[in-house]
Amino acid sequence: xxxxxxxxxxxxxxxxxxxxxxxxxxxxxxxxxxxxxxxxxxxxxxxxxxxxxxxxxxxxxxxxxxxxxxxxxxxxxxxxxxxxxxxxxxxxxxxxxxxxxxxxxxxxxxxxxxxxxxxxxxxxxxxxxxxxxxxxxxxxxxxxxxxxxxxxxxxxxxxxxxxxxxxxxxxxxxxxxxxxxxxxxxxxxxxxxxxxxxxxxxxxxxxxxxxxxxxxxxxxxxxxxxxxxxxxxxxxxxxxxxxxxxxxxxxxxxxxxxxxxxxxxxxxxxxxxx
Amino acid sequence: xxxxxxxxxxxxxxxxxxxxxxxxxxxxxxxxxxxxxxxxxxxxxxxxxxxxxxxxxxxxxxxxxxxxxxxxxxxxxxxxxxxxxxxxxxxxxxxxxxxxxxxxxxxxxxxxxxxxxxxxxxxxxxxxxxxxxxxxxxxxxxxxxxxxxxxxxxxxxxxxxxxxxxxxxxxxxxxxxxxxxxxxxxxxxxxxxxxxxxxxxxxxxxxxxxxxxxxxxxxxxxxxxxxxxxxxxxxxxxxxxxxxxxxxxxxxxxxxxxxxxxxxxxxxxxxxxxxxxxxx
Numbered sequence: 148x149x150x151x152x153x154x155x156x157x158x159x160x161x162x163x164x165x166x167x168x169x170x171x172x173x174x175x176x177x178x179x180x181x182x183x184x185x186x187x188x189x190x191x192x193x194x195x196x197x198x199x200x201x202x203x204x205x206x207x208x209x210x211x212x213x214x215x216x217x218x219x220x221x222x223x224x225x226x227x228x229x230x231x232x233x234x235x236x237x238x239x240x241x242x243x244x245x246x247x248x249x250x251x252x253x254x255x256x257x258x259x260x261x262x263x264x265x266x267x268x269x270x271x272x273x274x275x276x277x278x279x280x281x282x283x284x285x286x287x288x289x290x291x292x293x294x295x296x297x298x299x300x301x302x303x304x305x306x307x308x309x310x311x312x313x314x315x316x317x318x319x320x321x322x323x324x325x326x327x328x329x330x331x332x333x334x335x336x337x338x339x340x341x342x343x344x345x346x347x348x349x350x351x352x353x354x355x356x357x358x359x360x361x362x363x364x365x366x367x368x369x370x371x372x373x374x375x376x377x378x379x380x381x382x383x384x385x386x387x388x389x390x391x392x393x394x395x396x397x398x399x400x401x402x403x404x405x406x407x408x409x410x411x412x413x414x415x416x417x418x419x420x421x
Numbered sequence: 422x423x424x425x426x427x428x429x430x431x432x433x434x435x436x437x438x439x440x441x442x443x444x445x446x447x448x449x450x451x452x453x454x455x456x457x458x459x460x461x462x463x464x465x466x467x468x469x470x471x472x473x474x475x476x477x478x479x480x481x482x483x484x485x486x487x488x489x490x491x492x493x494x495x496x497x498x499x500x501x502x503x504x505x506x507x508x509x510x511x512x513x514x515x516x517x518x519x520x521x522x523x524x525x526x527x528x529x530x531x532x533x534x535x536x537x538x539x540x541x542x543x544x545x546x547x548x549x550x551x552x553x554x555x556x557x558x559x560x561x562x563x564x565x566x567x568x569x570x571x572x573x574x575x576x577x578x579x580x581x582x583x584x585x586x587x588x589x590x591x592x593x594x595x596x597x598x599x600x601x602x603x604x605x606x607x608x609x610x611x612x613x614x615x616x617x618x619x620x621x622x623x624x625x626x627x628x629x630x631x632x633x634x635x636x637x638x639x640x641x642x643x644x645x646x647x648x649x650x651x652x653x654x655x656x657x658x659x660x661x662x663x664x665x666x667x668x669x670x671x672x673x674x675x676x677x678x679x680x681x682x683x684x685x686x687x688x689x690x691x692x693x694x695x696x697x698x699x700x701x
Binding site: 406 | 550559560562563595620654656658666669673
């Protein structure tokens with residue numbers, strides 16, 4: 148599998164201006180993500196995190212600034228490279244085709260983009276399933292799977308494209324504590340195996356610190372970087388790291404920053420309605 | 422914290438058994454909800470938590486077992502045991518104030534007393550300035566506070582909450598948790614709180630009841646000795662983490678116990694059970 152790509156987000160601003168209602172979603176935001184880095188972004192709801200992810204993914208255009216992937220331009224004002232296999236999004240709500248089998252779902256991308264023949268893609272999909280101990284579900288349909296397995300299939304569907312960057316927007320939202328911790332181990336395994344660059348959005352600080360090389364806390368809208376935490380916990384990680392003094396120190400710093408922004412967002416919301 | 426008031430209640434539940442369509446949901450389920458404590462019931466969706474609360478509230482009669490509130494058997498629903506639900510149950514055609522006053526009005530409380538009570542509760546939940554608004558004009562966090570106010574105004578002996586913050590975004594949810602825990606600490610009412618969010622459970626609880634998967638029983642009671650008043654900082658302490666980790670291991674244990682050898686991981690089964698119960 149391919150190695151990760153380096154993302155360079157330079158002074159990006161995104162303004163929505165439907166009928167003159169000037170809403171600044173992202174304000175002069177700069178962020179460097181190293182090749183093979185696991186970056187986790189946290190911040191209040193509606194702070195513009197997802198907007199930024201959408202711009203990186205090529206779903207939306209930026210208003211100002213520049214985004215580069217390995218020095219190739221991805222986005223400039225008025226010039227946007229559309230979505231591509233080198234940066235794949237894993238969505239929070241299953242985007243699997245319900246009428247296709249697991250195997251067909253995973254093999255879909257490379258076939259439709261004519262990068263692999265159907266046989267080759269399916270072989271590759273089987274191999275991925277085998278690697279993660281999910282053999283036996285190739286011919287199942289998504290509805291026959293638990294939401295946890297669906298989410299893993301979703302991630303494999305991204306990885307088969309050998310992306311340089313995987314963009315994940317709260318992929319484990321709604322799972323209970325047990326399921327989440329199984330998913331974390333799964334994603335870390337995949338990360339160690341592929342060393343794709345990960346750009347991961349969440350609200351869950353334990354999740355953030357457990358997974359990340361670096362955690363970035365965003366401000367309330369408009370989104371800017373409020374705090375960067377380098378997560379110097381050794382890898383490979385398992386749940387025992389959660390109880391270490393270092394982990395708790397990092398969590399404390401992140402909690403303070405996030406809580407401050409959450410309160411600001413909350414109070415602003417109340418004022419708006421009054 | 423204030424001293425526990427005379428009129429708050431306590432539950433003693435012994436040997437509850439219940440089934441839906443032949444599928445056992447609760448089996449020999451016994452627990453205590455002590456006076457003036459915040460008891461949190463945690464378990465995955467579908468483990469029977471909601472059934473349990475419905476029985477305690479008197480909405481459902483158990484197939485077997487006994488529920489005592491302050492020594493008296495619980496019959497039907499009553500204003501001494503109120504439930505705040507996960508979905509908002511505010512009447513959309515009434516203002517916040519009318520919604521909050523509804524229970525008192527139905528019980529025929531004199532207008533003056535009612536007004537006084539309603540206003541006091543609205544102040545408490547920070548909705549005085551919003552009392553003339555309709556639910557649809559409120560944010561999610563405000564709706565949940567109106568919901569809390571509507572229960573609190575009746576001054577129940579026990580307040581039961583079934584995933585009351587579900588569906589709120591994570592940030593609003595954490596603000597609401599702090600707000601709610603503050604209300605509890607101020608009044609010291611008996612509270613029974615259901616959640617499947619372990620972080621929330623440990624943050625709020627005096628006592629944490631871990632449920633087994635179907636059929637539901639209490640697997641273990643964890644005394645949460647974190648200091649009060651609680652603020653968000655407690656979540657970065659060693660003690661909090663130890664308790665959370667212990668609870669997580671118990672939940673894992675339950676998942677694996679039910680897990681049969683095969684290609685599926687433990688949580689698939691959990692999901693499967695939840696789905697089979699049609700409660701997810």
